[in-house]
Amino acid sequence: MKFTGTSDYVAPHDLTLAVNAALTLERPLLIKGEPGTGKTELAKQVAKGLGITLIEWNIKSTTKAQQGLYEYDAVSRLRDSQLGDERVHDVSNYIRKGKLWQAFDADEKVVLLIDEIDKADIEFPNDLLQELDKMEFHVYETGETIRAVNRPMVIITSNNEKELPDAFLRRCFFHYIQFPDAETLQQIVRVHFPDIKERILTTALTQFFEIREQPGLKKKPSTSEVLDWLKLILAEDLSPEDLRRDGNSLLPKLHGALLKNEQDVQLFERLAFMSRSGR
Numbered sequence: 001m002k003f004t005g006t007s008d009y010v011a012p013h014d015l016t017l018a019v020n021a022a023l024t025l026e027r028p029l030l031i032k033g034e035p036g037t038g039k040t041e042l043a044k045q046v047a048k049g050l051g052i053t054l055i056e057w058n059i060k061s062t063t064k065a066q067q068g069l070y071e072y073d074a075v076s077r078l079r080d081s082q083l084g085d086e087r088v089h090d091v092s093n094y095i096r097k098g099k100l101w102q103a104f105d106a107d108e109k110v111v112l113l114i115d116e117i118d119k120a121d122i123e124f125p126n127d128l129l130q131e132l133d134k135m136e137f138h139v140y141e142t143g144e145t146i147r148a149v150n151r152p153m154v155i156i157t158s159n160n161e162k163e164l165p166d167a168f169l170r171r172c173f174f175h176y177i178q179f180p181d182a183e184t185l186q187q188i189v190r191v192h193f194p195d196i197k198e199r200i201l202t203t204a205l206t207q208f209f210e211i212r213e214q215p216g217l218k219k220k221p222s223t224s225e226v227l228d229w230l231k232l233i234l235a236e237d238l239s240p241e242d243l244r245r246d247g248n249s250l251l252p253k254l255h256g257a258l259l260k261n262e263q264d265v266q267l268f269e270r271l272a273f274m275s276r277s278g279r
Contacts, residue, residue: 001050001109009038009045010187018175019046025173028132028154030164033177036222039157042177043113046155053110055152057099059119065127068098068114069137091141100131104148112152118162125168133171180223182209192227193234203240204230207252211259216267221258229257
């Protein structure tokens with residue numbers, strides 16, 4: 001089983017190496033990178049490329065590790081006992097399988113995505129150490145031990161909002177997705193917009209990289225944002241000439257797709273003002 005990329009996802013050589021290393025080592029693949037660089041999409045494309053099922057566990061600030069294993073619905077059991085329901089005699093009727101249990105239970109190898117693990121409490125990764133290492137866990141209410149039928153390919157994403165524990169990092173194969181260079185970004189754009197004209201693509205990406213490299217920018221626009229921007233440009237049928245900026249307004253056309261906070265918008269407005277004042 002080897003990942004070589006898909007027709008819908010441009011995977012650099014170092015990224016495919018990382019995926020296949022994690023597959024060979026049978027360790028979770030920890031993916032970090034700027035928001036919008038395709039970390040979540042990678043898991044979807046790995047599943048597609050390997051021809052296996054994807055199970056997604058989207059982490060929130062309130063998510064607990066136990067929810068990935070199972071949850072015991074004691075409230076429903078109490079209610080059923082009050083109603084005289086026969087189901088109360090079998091506790092397994094009130095066990096709700098979590099995403100890890102679903103992955104362990106699968107008849108075939110699956111990809112398990114644990115998305116944005118750094119959103120959760122700092123203890124969350126440590127609470128999953130043994131389960132991800134041994135690929136098994138105990139269900140205390142029923143006394144059974146759940147073991148992975150087929151060891152899943154685990155992909156964990158992080159936006160680097162919190163430091164992850166060393167003990168957790170030791171159990172993972174790590175890869176940082178670098179922001180794509182101009183050539184790779186062109187390839188990515190052509191996957192999404194195969195009919196885009198060369199002149200508009202060159203003009204737009206030149207302007208995009210100029211914006212990304214502007215000193216003082218609070219949030220640099222990402223891959224997903226440039227794709228949104230290009231979609232709008234094509235929908236509006238703008239020409240390369242329409243995209244050109246001048247000293248009166250250094251903000252790009254349809255800048256709301258690229259600049260996501262008022263500080264960055266004001267930065268370009270100040271630059272335009274300074275440009276006009278210096279004439």
